[in-house]
Amino acid sequence: MKNKSHLLTLFLFCLSIIGNVNILSAQSEATPFTEIKGKVVDSKNKSPLAFADLVINNSNVSTITNSDGEFILKIPNTSSKDVLVISRLGYEKKEVSISSLTNGIKIKLEQAITQLSEVEIDTYKNAKTLVLETLKKKSSLYNNDKTLMTAFYRETIKKRRRNASLSEAVVQIHKSPYNSYKRDGIELIKSRKNTDYSRLDTIAMKLQGGPFSNLYTDIIKYREFIFTAEDMDLYNFSFGEATQINNNMVYVVNFKQKENITTPLYFGKLFIDSKTLALTSAAYSLNVENKELSSQMYIRKKPRKVDVYPTETKYMVNYRTQNGKWHYAYSNISLTFKVNWKGKLFNSVYTLNSEMAITDWEINNTKFAKVKENIIRPTTILIDKTSGFSDPEFWGEYNIIEPEKSIESAIKKIQKQLKRT
Structure with a gap:
């Protein structure tokens, strides 16, 4: 069984202080939207x-x-x-x-009321068989052209309920065909950040991978990150109550690792279109009961006197169809970690969230340049990469996912709290 650590990697290290980077919000006077x-x-x-x-x-x-x-x-x-x-x-x-x-x-x-006919119920009595059929559909149901996707990416790190780091970026994804084994490429267009770790803790947590972490939740393109051929027999698959999306009936398949398996695997739900057998969305988590093994899957580096382990992980991916072909549209990752300092009475709890949404895309069969200054690699840490890409006027032209709180208000709240302490 392959190690799943490349799906999302957490990078930790000691530091004393990281200064603020101010963010200005501006919009062009003549807006075409x-x-x-x-x-x-x-x-x-x-x-x-x-x-x-x-x-x-x-x-x-x-x-x-x-x-x-x-x-x-x-x-x-x-x-x-x-x-x-x-x-x-x-x-x-x-x-x-x-x-x-x-x-x-x-x-x-309005909520959709779904009633399955006997024919639909009897079509797939074995949930695992349905999942295998769905995974085989990537060459026929999903986009097989080279596609240039514009995406909005947000990365947030919180200590308990307080925002400690917020980063946003507009990226271009050079999406390779679904029937190809070639990996996708990501180009950083613009980004902005606001980070203040000072006095919050002596641990800085960084996500390694950035937008790639979210891109790898594309189960159809990157099946090997969750359902390798060897792993399929380690899971139990069962049918949940069917639902609807866009007035189409959708199978719901539950999956979780078998009881005799101790290695951390995933559990969750797959939503499969009943007519085409396309995967429309998925929501899943990693089993983190084994602290030591689950920690090894995420932690790349940490101080010797610190124990760090995940307490909860959540992944979600959505697909969208256009011109009869499905493609990756959105994903969200939420990870909660507990940090224990040896010899200290209290621990720290961090939540790391990243989300990416496709805002526009076009078929583009031109070759992706291999060497470019603004190309992001799977080992990239976004908050270290953003310097030189912040352009306040640029942010008026892109659809964004409204966060629970704006970057400006979140950082102001942190600064006020720091002054009080």
Whole structure:
């Protein structure tokens, strides 16, 4: 069985202080777009709906709601007569005319009621067989052209509930065909950061891999990071209650490692379109019961007097279809670690979150340059790479995922707390 540590690697080291980098927010006076802020909620209980897809019809412009159901969508002026399509797993698709959108709009989605026919129930009695069939579909159902994707990436590190580091970047993904074994390439276009570790702790935590970590959650393209051929027999697969997405019936397959397996493996749910057998989304976690082994999968470097181990891990990936082909659209990774200093009474808890959303894409069969100053590699640490790529005026032109709190307000809150202490 292969080591899964390359899916997301945590890099730790000792340091005394890292200074602040101020972030300015500015927008060009003449903007070729209109910015709309809003929220997507359940029509009955009014609860916010996280990770809902918002796509302008007949275009590649899109965004995704955050954990509070909020979104910011920057709509090109040329799309003023188009339609915004809102969809989410388990809910009926909704279409809203762009001209009717107003700031602060609350979009309500109706829950989808799914009833399986006897034919649909009997088609796949074995959940593992269904998963294997889905994994075989990458050459026929997924985009097999070289694609240039524009993506927004955010990386956040919190100590308990306090933000310690926030980084954002716009990247271009040189996505290789799904039927190719060639790895994808990522080019850093613009980035900004605001980091203040001083007085928060003498441990600095950094994510190694940056946008690659999220890209590798693409199970169809990078099956080997979670379901190697050898690993399939180490899992139990079972059917969950079916649901709907975009008015299509979706199989839900639960998976977890067998009880006699001690090596940390993943557990979660796969959502598979019943008609095409395409993987539409997945939500899964790593089994971290074995602290020592799970720690080895994430920790690359740490001080000798410190024990660091994960207490919770969450991964999510969404796919989108266009022109009859599926492609990677969004992923979110959340990792919680406990840091114990030997000889100290209290421990520290850190949460590292990274998310990446595709905001635009186009077929581009040109060759990807191998040597470029702004190419990101799987070993890149984003917050170290961002110097020289911060351009305040640039950030007005891209759809972003609205965070729970803005970078500016989060850092101000940290600074106020530091002054109090």
